[in-house]
Amino acid sequence: MKLNILYxxxxxxxxxxxxxxxxxxxxxxxxxxxxxxxxERGGVWQEELGGSLLHRFAINQEMVxxxxxxxxHAEVAIFRPVTGG
Amino acid sequence: MFQPRLSVSVQAEAFDAEREFTELQGEDRGxxxxxxxxxxxxxxxxxxxxxxxxxxxxPGMTEKSLMRILxxxxxxxxxxxxxxxxxxxxxHPGDPIVMVLSASAHRQDAYExxxxxxxxxxxxxxxxxxxxTPDGPRWVDARDSDQQAxxxxxx
Numbered sequence: 389m390k391l392n393i394l395y396x397x398x399x400x401x402x403x404x405x406x407x408x409x410x411x412x413x414x415x416x417x418x419x420x421x422x423x424x425x426x427x428e429r430g431g432v433w434q435e436e437l438g439g440s441l442l443h444r445f446a447i448n449q450e451m452v453x454x455x456x457x458x459x460x461h462a463e464v465a466i467f468r469p470v471t472g473g
Numbered sequence: 474m475f476q477p478r479l480s481v482s483v484q485a486e487a488f489d490a491e492r493e494f495t496e497l498q499g500e501d502r503g504x505x506x507x508x509x510x511x512x513x514x515x516x517x518x519x520x521x522x523x524x525x526x527x528x529x530x531x532p533g534m535t536e537k538s539l540m541r542i543l544x545x546x547x548x549x550x551x552x553x554x555x556x557x558x559x560x561x562x563x564x565h566p567g568d569p570i571v572m573v574l575s576a577s578a579h580r581q582d583a584y585e586x587x588x589x590x591x592x593x594x595x596x597x598x599x600x601x602x603x604x605x606t607p608d609g610p611r612w613v614d615a616r617d618s619d620q621q622a623x624x625x626x627x628x
Binding site (some may be wrong): 394398430449451453465467469470471472473 | 512547598603
């Protein structure tokens, strides 16, 4: 399954990347699976995604819960809780 | 069926509050009340001097998410029109950052819809604030009080 992942704000700065296209294995089915896979990259990825920090997620520009299923060619966004207004 | 006029704008430029107000009212003489909320950049947060503020957002999702909030408000209250204007990019203390307008026949719908829109905007719309203090930049953390303000509408 191919995914286009977007990072915003703190995550974009910390990872030094705003988006990436990746191919994930069949084991990666949900947002939680994806976050776990990214955390395994170690370093800043583990630090941001492997602990207790709170994140919100969107699939194809709709907010979703961590147990949401990923779909092929989905746009998946990962970010800290929003602070507009 | 009656369709309320709903619109959003995410923009770098400052907005003209009077023009926004006039356009929201339009030719609709059924409107008896317009509530206008304007949020401003403060110069103090967590006891630090804030010299500038930068707003990042998620282009595409931001507009959809704001529009969804307006649709939810119009499903819940009887409103003739509503609009959100949110600025992005760099701003300074005192600058207007967000405007929410809501119009209804009677004031209560416009008041409550306006608060609902702002409370949901703060917890659901993909914006992130970065503050510059004399010590450098810092991303603003989300507040529990904003979560609670949005949650009260679910009761």
